[in-house]
Amino acid sequence: MTEIRTPRLLLRRWHEDDLGPMADINADPQVMRWIGDGSVRDPAETAEAVERWEEEWDDEGFGLFAVELLASGELAGFVGLSVPSFLPEVEHEVEIGWRLGRQFWGQGYASEGAQATLEFALQDRGLDRVISIHRKGNTASGNVMRKLGMELERETTHPVYGFPLLVHSIDLSQYSG
Numbered sequence: 001m002t003e004i005r006t007p008r009l010l011l012r013r014w015h016e017d018d019l020g021p022m023a024d025i026n027a028d029p030q031v032m033r034w035i036g037d038g039s040v041r042d043p044a045e046t047a048e049a050v051e052r053w054e055e056e057w058d059d060e061g062f063g064l065f066a067v068e069l070l071a072s073g074e075l076a077g078f079v080g081l082s083v084p085s086f087l088p089e090v091e092h093e094v095e096i097g098w099r100l101g102r103q104f105w106g107q108g109y110a111s112e113g114a115q116a117t118l119e120f121a122l123q124d125r126g127l128d129r130v131i132s133i134h135r136k137g138n139t140a141s142g143n144v145m146r147k148l149g150m151e152l153e154r155e156t157t158h159p160v161y162g163f164p165l166l167v168h169s170i171d172l173s174q175y176s177g
Contacts, residue, residue, distance in 0.1 A: 002057075004065070004116045011065035011079060011113055013057065014050050018066050021075040022046050025101040034138040035099070037161050056082060062125055067100065067113050076104040079113035081121055084133060089156060090167060093131045094121065098144070105140070111147045118148055122172050129171040136164040149174060 004011040025031055026041035026049075041049070057063035064080035077100035084095040096117055098110045121127045132150055134141035135158075150168035158165055 002065075004120060005070070006112050006116045008070055009076070009109060009113050009116070010068040010070055011116060012068060013063075014054055014066050018075050019043065019047055019050060021101070022050065022066075022077070025077050025099065028102055030102050031099065034135045034141070053078070053080075053082075062094070062121065064097070065113070065117065067098075067109065069104075069109075076100050076109055079110065079117050081117060081125075081130070084131070086159070087133065087156070087165070088159060090131055090133070093129070094127055096121065096130050096132050096148070098141075110140075110144050114144055114148055118170070118175070122175050127172075129169060131167055131169045133165055133167050136166055142166065142168075 002013065023041070023043040023046040026046045029040055032038055032040050053064040060083065062081040064078045064082060067076040067079050068074065069076055077098065079098040081094050081096055083091065084093065085091050096114055098114055100110055118130060121130050131153070132145045132148070134145070136155070145168040148170060150170045151174075153167045153169045156165050156167060157163070
């Protein structure tokens with residue numbers, strides 16, 4: 001079982017009792033405003049998503065980690081790797097992404113988990129390159145990408161919703177660990 005410990009976080013595979021806290025995160029309009037069309041997700045949609053994330057682990061050897069706070073055992077959200085199949089121009093790449101509950105924002109958890117995940121991608125999984133995508137205007141996610149050493153590669157348009165997206169990238173030669 002793949003787990004990563006950082007100073008404050010445990011990145012791990014999903015447990016059944018993670019569904020409730022993740023459903024609460026996905027039901028928060030502030031959290032979801034930058035995701036897809038901005039719609040919240042209900043508990044059934046969250047359960048389906050977690051099942052897909054676990055299948056990606058089995059199929060790809062990577063996926064989205066559940067983020068647990070070491071100090072309290074609370075589920076803070078997710079961080080991890082996925083294939084961005086929603087965006088055809090980069091659908092053969094691997095993306096690093098995150099989603100945390102609002103009460104966990106502004107404390108460096110996204111950067112801490114994303115840094116550990118980037119190291120996992122480039123050193124443990126042997127990827128040569130990782131991208132990250134955010135909706136233009138989502139400066140918090142853009143800031144995390146810059147902290148990871150990622151550089152803006154291109155601006156594109158979401159193929160379904162039509163809003164601008166920014167694609168950042170980093171490759172193994174740029175990574176300083």
